Amino acid sequence: xNLPNKLTVLRICLVPVFMIIMMAPIPFLKDDLVAAGxxxxxxxxxxxxxxxxxxxxxxxxxxxTDFGKFMDPLxxxxxxxxxxxxxxxxxxxxxxxxxxxxxxxxFRELAVTSxxxxxxxxxxxxxxxxxxxxVKTVLQIVCxxxxxxxxxxxxxxxxCKWNVLSYVTMAAMLVMTLWSGIDYLKxxxxxxxxxx
Numbered sequence: 001x002n003l004p005n006k007l008t009v010l011r012i013c014l015v016p017v018f019m020i021i022m023m024a025p026i027p028f029l030k031d032d033l034v035a036a037g038x039x040x041x042x043x044x045x046x047x048x049x050x051x052x053x054x055x056x057x058x059x060x061x062x063x064x065t066d067f068g069k070f071m072d073p074l075x076x077x078x079x080x081x082x083x084x085x086x087x088x089x090x091x092x093x094x095x096x097x098x099x100x101x102x103x104x105x106x107f108r109e110l111a112v113t114s115x116x117x118x119x120x121x122x123x124x125x126x127x128x129x130x131x132x133x134x135v136k137t138v139l140q141i142v143c144x145x146x147x148x149x150x151x152x153x154x155x156x157x158x159x160c161k162w163n164v165l166s167y168v169t170m171a172a173m174l175v176m177t178l179w180s181g182i183d184y185l186k187x188x189x190x191x192x193x194x195x196x
Contacts, residue, residue, distance in 0.1 A: 002063045007054035011075045014047045015082040022086035034152045041148035083144045108181040119191045132180035143169040
């Protein structure tokens with residue numbers, strides 16, 4: 001278990017901690033969306049930073065392992081899915097719209113992961129993250145953090161009480177999620193043969 005792999009495992013372990021903070025009936029958090037959101041946002045940012053760090057360390061010091069190749073993208077999905085589900089559960093004001101955003105993100109992530117599995121299994125190719133995928137990931141993180149902190153911002157910025165920032169970042173996230181997903185499908189569709 002080298003350092004990048006330890007960071008990946010740490011990221012996986014932090015996901016249920018984040019979800020407990022956001023969804024469990026913790027006495028001082030269950031009625032305080034501002035406190036829960038700020039603590040959740042801080043934890044999510046730390047979790048996201050471990051994602052950036054483990055990849056950089058693994059590449060710089062040549063610590064890339066099969067475990068890391070398997071677990072790192074899985075940990076990313078756990079992190080994002082856990083946050084999306086927590087937001088759908090806790091944030092009633094944006095739930096009717098956000099639930100559709102969460103579904104689109106989840107479907108896209110599962111579709112691209114499936115494509116990667118088929119291509120790597122059949123052709124032995126590694127489907128690297130494109131620049132569109134990287135921008136998509138950044139916007140997912142920005143959107144999640146924005147949704148989590150906007151109730152706190154609403155205390156000092158009046159228009160935030162209408163969740164304006166959440167909706168704007170949600171729209172940006174969805175555009176890049178769909179764009180990058182379609183790009184992956186176009187690039188690798190030739191490897192998915194329905195007759196075989």
